[in-house]
Amino acid sequence: MNLQEARAALRSARRVAVLTGAGVSAESGIPTFRDAQTGHWARFRPEDLASPGAYHRDPETVWAWYAGRYRDVTRAQPGAAHHLLAALERGKGEGFLLATQNVDGLHARAGSERLVELHGNLTTARCELCGTVVPLPAPEDFTPPPTCPVCGSRMRPNIVWFGEFLPEDALEAATLAFQEADVALIVGTSGVVYPAAGLALETRREGGVVIEVNPEETELTPYLSFSVRDVASRGLAALMEP
Ligand SMILES: [Zn+2]
Known part of the structure; x- marks a missing residue:
């Protein structure tokens, strides 16, 4: 052909x-996962930021990483x-x-x-308990982790992680x-x-x-x-x- x-x-x-x-x-x-791993993030392995185990151990760090990536994509067109x-x-x-x-x-x-x-999608979060998916607030108004509007549980990044x-x-x-x-x-x-x-x-x-x-x-x-x-x-x- x-x-x-x-x-x-x-x-x-x-x-x-x-x-x-x-x-x-x-x-x-849009930086790739590895391109985005500069400065503070350079010392992490990808699986320390993007796996269920990492999130379970340290949800604040994982959310901080995804909040940064969310900022990147909202700036892009x-x-x-x-x-x-x-x-x-x-x-x-x-x-x-x-x-x-x-x-x-x-x-x-x-x-x-x-x-x-x-x-998945960086601009949304998913409830850890009931699975509800909601858009994240604007980056400047966003303090992770978000709370589920349906059941009040903690929400996670709506991303498919390593091992999922x-x-x-x-x-x-x-x-x-x-x-x-x-x-x-x-x-x-x-x-x-x-x-x-x-x-x-x-x-x-x-x-x-x-x-x-x-x-x-x-x-x-x-x-x-x-x-x-x-x-x-x-x-x-x-x-x-x-
Ligand atoms: Zn929920």
């Missing part, structure tokens, strides 16, 4: 499933790739689903609605969408991080077209229909050109 054919396949597809990863947010200046995917959704309607590994909430801010956030399972309903919705997709797009994710590889292969197994947008070759590349070797914004723009 070449770029013309990939473009035509995307244009005529009735069902489109998209998976996005860090590459989409990098263009908005959705980029061209976020807006292009929101436009693609408006064009496809019901047959569209966007699954993201990103936790910055930028897809929603760009207008994506048929969206599943596989790894992905939310079952989100993963099911994504799997179904990738199985049914005429065209699947894998944008800005290496394919190594679960569940990227699995989702792409679901589409391939069912006979659908899978197109990757990534500046670099990935472990998935050999299994895909076509690869656009570019950053997310330019790669998506090339695919969506009329």
Whole structure:
């Protein structure tokens, strides 16, 4: 398949499933987990900040880390790739689903609605007892930990941590969408991080077209229909050109 054919396949597809990863947010200046680990945070291992065990031992430190990351994402703006995917959704309607590994909430801010956030969302908190999810107050008004408005329990960052399972309903919705997709797009994710590889292969197994947008070759590349070797914004723009 070449770029013309990939473009035509995307244009005529009735069902489109998209998976996005860090590459989409990098263009908005969102630091990766490791990039954000500067200064005070440099001496922590990721699992000291992002695991159930760490939170159990020291919820204040874990919340301080996530409050900082929440500040970072509220300062960032959705980029061209976020807006292009929101436009693609408006064009496809019901047959569209966007699954993201990103936790910055930028897809929603760009207008994506048929969206599943596989790894949670930095801008919300989840009740440790009853599971209620609420948006965090503005960073300047936020003193962690938040308290559940329903049951009064402590709330935790609404993030999937090391050693935790992905939310079952989100993963099911994504799997179904990738199985049914005429065209699947894998944008800005290496394919190594679960569940990227699995989702792409679901589409391939069912006979659908899978197109990757990534500046670099990935472990998935050999299994895909076509690869656009570019950053997310330019790669998506090339695919969506009329
Ligand atoms: Zn609660």
